[in-house]
Amino acid sequence: xxxxxxxxxxxxxxxxxxxxxxxxxxxxxxxxxxxxxxxxxxxxxxxxxxxxxxxxxxxxxxxxxxxxxxxxxxxxxxxxxxxxxxxxxxxxxxxxxxxxxxxxxxxxxxxxxxx
Amino acid sequence: xxxxxxxxxxxxxxxxxxxxxxxxxxxxxxxxxxxxxxxxxxxxxxxxxxxxxxxxxxxxxxxxxxxxxxxxxxxxxxxxxxxxxxxxxxxxxxxxxxxxxxxxxxxxxxxx
Numbered sequence: 358x359x360x361x362x363x364x365x366x367x368x369x370x371x372x373x374x375x376x377x378x379x380x381x382x383x384x385x386x387x388x389x390x391x392x393x394x395x396x397x398x399x400x401x402x403x404x405x406x407x408x409x410x411x412x413x414x415x416x417x418x419x420x421x422x423x424x425x426x427x428x429x430x431x432x433x434x435x436x437x438x439x440x441x442x443x444x445x446x447x448x449x450x451x452x453x454x455x456x457x458x459x460x461x462x463x464x465x466x467x468x469x470x471x472x
Numbered sequence: 473x474x475x476x477x478x479x480x481x482x483x484x485x486x487x488x489x490x491x492x493x494x495x496x497x498x499x500x501x502x503x504x505x506x507x508x509x510x511x512x513x514x515x516x517x518x519x520x521x522x523x524x525x526x527x528x529x530x531x532x533x534x535x536x537x538x539x540x541x542x543x544x545x546x547x548x549x550x551x552x553x554x555x556x557x558x559x560x561x562x563x564x565x566x567x568x569x570x571x572x573x574x575x576x577x578x579x580x581x582x583x584x
Contacts, residue, residue: 388570399478399561399574400516413571415473448515452570459504459570463515 359383361464363449369470375437378467382430382451388412390461391424391434392448400448406432439471474499476564478575486583491552493578495562496544504567505545507536510577511558519560520547523567552582 362381370376382389387408392400403422405412409429417424421440426432436443446468452461475498485491497505503524508516522529522536522545529536533552538545545564549556559579565572 390572397577399563399576401574402572405571454567454570459565459567460521461506461518461570461572463508463517465515 361449361451361462363447363464363467365467366465367468367470369472370439371472372441373438375435376439376469377433377435378447378449378469380432380434380449380464382432382449383453383462386451386453386462387429388452388454388459389426389432390448390450390452391432392450394446394448394466396445403434436469439469441471444469444471474502474564474571474573476562476573476575478562478578480578481576482579482581484581484583485552487552487554489552491549491556491580491582493547493560493562493580494544495546495564495575496542497564497573498543499564500540500543501566502564504565504570505536505538506563506572507534507547508561508563508574509558510561516561549580552580554582554584556580557582 389406391403394400403417404414404424406426424434446466448466449464478495506521509519510516535548559577562575563572
């Protein structure tokens with residue numbers, strides 16, 4: 358089974374520039390998550406999609422971050438404009454639900470450095 | 473919302489010793505508690521999980537215990553090996569509509 362795919366793997370930009378990340382979840386997984394993981398911390402959920410609908414985006418800084426999953430499969434996360442504190446690893450994950458059981462799989466992440 | 477506290481932040485053990493990592497959660501509605509292992513520069517990988525209808529689950533050298541009354545759950549690794557060295561994260565959420573909250577992580581170092 359292919360895993361969660363993300364691109365790019367690394368990105369270096371200057372503050373105030375824009376950047377976009379792409380995620381392709383595991384085939385058949387209805388739920389897709391974007392996390393921000395700052396060095397030395399646990400992943401922080403930014404947004405969760407169920408198919409193409411948003412389940413939770415309460416921790417997404419909506420003044421600069423946006424995400425979409427138009428066809429309920431791939432997703433993009435955009436930051437515009439970037440700030441220094443956005444430097445982090447952006448992890449995409451997908452999950453399936455069997456009954457009340459949820460199993461989540463993470464992608465390799467995109468390392469963002471904002472200079 | 474859910475708040476997950478994880479302790480200790482760093483744990484150093486000798487090879488062969490046991491390691492225990494503890495987490496507490498705040499939302500009594502949470503019923504799904506996974507544990508992830510993240511090696512340096514790699515993605516988090518699920519190693520074991522427990523649901524609120526059981527109190528303990530084992531998988532070879534790892535086990536997880538859950539105390540719903542006290543709202544805490546723990547990861548136990550026995551006979552630790554150097555390859556167990558990694559950052560371990562606990563998480564809590566409601567299964568079925570899973571919106572997970574992660575702990576801050578425990579850096580486990582196993583000395584040969």
